[in-house]
Amino acid sequence: MTKQQANWSPYDFNGGTCVAVAGADYCVIAADTRMSTGYNILTRDYSKICKLADKSFLASSGFQADVRALQKHLEARHLIYQHQHNKQMSCPAMAQLLSNTLYYKRFFPYYAFNVLGGLDNEGKGCVFTYDAVGSYEKVGYSSQGSGAKLIMPFLDNQLKAPSPLLLPARDAVTPLSEPEAIDLVKTAFASATERDIYTVSVNGDKLEIVVLNSEGMRREYMDLRKD
Amino acid sequence: MDPNSRLVMEDSQRTLTPYVTGTSVIGIKYKDGVLIAADMGGSYGSTLRYKSVERLKAIGKHSLLGASGEISDFQELLRYLDGLILYDNMWDDGNSLGPKEVHSYLTRVMYNRRNKFNPLWNSLVLGGVKNGQKYLGTVNMIGVHYQDNHVATGFGNHLAIPILRDEWREDLSFEEGVRLLEKCMRVLIYRDRSAINKLQIAKITAEGVTISPPYSLKTFWEFSAFKNPTAGAEGSW
Numbered sequence: 001m002t003k004q005q006a007n008w009s010p011y012d013f014n015g016g017t018c019v020a021v022a023g024a025d026y027c028v029i030a031a032d033t034r035m036s037t038g039y040n041i042l043t044r045d046y047s048k049i050c051k052l053a054d055k056s057f058l059a060s061s062g063f064q065a066d067v068r069a070l071q072k073h074l075e076a077r078h079l080i081y082q083h084q085h086n087k088q089m090s091c092p093a094m095a096q097l098l099s100n101t102l103y104y105k106r107f108f109p110y111y112a113f114n115v116l117g118g119l120d121n122e123g124k125g126c127v128f129t130y131d132a133v134g135s136y137e138k139v140g141y142s143s144q145g146s147g148a149k150l151i152m153p154f155l156d157n158q159l160k161a162p163s164p165l166l167l168p169a170r171d172a173v174t175p176l177s178e179p180e181a182i183d184l185v186k187t188a189f190a191s192a193t194e195r196d197i198y199t200v201s202v203n204g205d206k207l208e209i210v211v212l213n214s215e216g217m218r219r220e221y222m223d224l225r226k227d
Numbered sequence: 228m229d230p231n232s233r234l235v236m237e238d239s240q241r242t243l244t245p246y247v248t249g250t251s252v253i254g255i256k257y258k259d260g261v262l263i264a265a266d267m268g269g270s271y272g273s274t275l276r277y278k279s280v281e282r283l284k285a286i287g288k289h290s291l292l293g294a295s296g297e298i299s300d301f302q303e304l305l306r307y308l309d310g311l312i313l314y315d316n317m318w319d320d321g322n323s324l325g326p327k328e329v330h331s332y333l334t335r336v337m338y339n340r341r342n343k344f345n346p347l348w349n350s351l352v353l354g355g356v357k358n359g360q361k362y363l364g365t366v367n368m369i370g371v372h373y374q375d376n377h378v379a380t381g382f383g384n385h386l387a388i389p390i391l392r393d394e395w396r397e398d399l400s401f402e403e404g405v406r407l408l409e410k411c412m413r414v415l416i417y418r419d420r421s422a423i424n425k426l427q428i429a430k431i432t433a434e435g436v437t438i439s440p441p442y443s444l445k446t447f448w449e450f451s452a453f454k455n456p457t458a459g460a461e462g463s464w
Contacts (some may be wrong), residue, residue: 007243010341014371037371039454043378044374046373065338065341065369068334
């Protein structure tokens with residue numbers, strides 16, 4: 001008699017796409033608000049963007065239960081950090097913490113595809129992009145999730161960073177102004193919406209955009225196509 | 228060593244398949260609070276074994292839990308929640324757990340059991356009203372959870388949610404809300420083979436939780452097409 005296999009998977013894919021773009025003195029973090037499973041839409045009004053610190057915002061897509069558990073974990077760790085250091089965590093510090101947290105579950109991963117966006121200690125925009133087990137890189141822009149394969153080439157075309165092989169190292173943050181970057185992100189999502197069924201602002205789904213700059217943080221919503 | 232005995236030692240310790248199951252639960256927010264409906268069937272595979280299963284239970288003063296999936300796991304959850312509510316009451320501090328807190332607790336329980344590969348095989352709907360705030364959320368056996376103005380589990384996701392997306396409005400009156408839920412339940416009775424025509428609807432408002440006595444919906448089976456189903460295709464098979 002053969003051993004019975006589990007006919008149950010602990011994972012699900014709840015869809016969604018996240019994007020972040022870093023500028024000279026701002027950072028734009030955006031994600032759609034659709035949550036799906038298989039061919040069903042569970043809800044059209046779910047935020048994938050989470051504030052971890054004053055200057056660090058995490059956008060994650062993938063398996064929602066893992067994403068939420070990861071967000072809670074990092075929020076709790078940030079609270080402890082504040083108690084111990086009497087200050088907010090910087091974005092690069094949070095980036096390292098996220099990487100370590102993900103790798104901690106290397107053999108039962110958080111099925112979460114993350115983009116961390118924020119401002120570094122000098123007020124310059126920074127974006128960090130991750131895979132599910134914690135390998136990460138500081139970049140000028142990134143997208144993750146179901147629409148990433150549609151959006152990333154577009155961002156590469158518009159925001160192409162100078163080669164990382166150049167010396168001295170050149171900045172990857174975009175020279176675009178804040179309104180131009182927001183417009184770019186909206187355009188990217190509008191395109192992904194056309195072709196990716198899991199990223200859609202269909203009848204009621206929206207695009208949520210968080211903008212972080214020297215004045216603080218603001219949140220905008222934009223309607224995407226509803227089908 | 229006998230391979231069968233090893234199997235018993237390793238794998239009988241966790242849920243692999245459900246046995247007695249309940250089907251869909253549907254919930255909507257309406258003007259004064261939240262309405263949740265579920266039928267009273269408990270299926271044992273394809274047999275409709277139990278026909279008076281109460282799948283809606285009040286939790287504390289402010290919330291109601293509806294469960295689909297494995298009935299015994301639902302009963303286990305009620306035991307956990309009894310302990311939670313008791314602990315909350317023993318503080319005797321004038322505060323009580325609201326629907327948001329209960330939903331958060333349930334989400335953590337379901338997710339942690341999933342992490343241990345021993346899930347509580349349920350999809351839950353948790354609704355309530357506290358301090359004038361209406362709340363309606365859902366969580367399933369792998370921990371996926373969300374809140375919305377209307378939620379459903381199982382077949383309800385496929386058959387009821389489209390109706391609710393089209394016809395739900397912000398200010399439904401109680402009668403309109405019940406009519407809307409009954410419309411969804413009727414479709415489920417016709418099309419979900421695990422559903423039975425005996426249901427309860429629960430109402431949660433600022434005043435408290437009430438669960439209706441069981442009742443049935445009127446159904447119509449006299450369509451002429453049902454009378455002679457092979458009329459268009461007479462033949463030997």
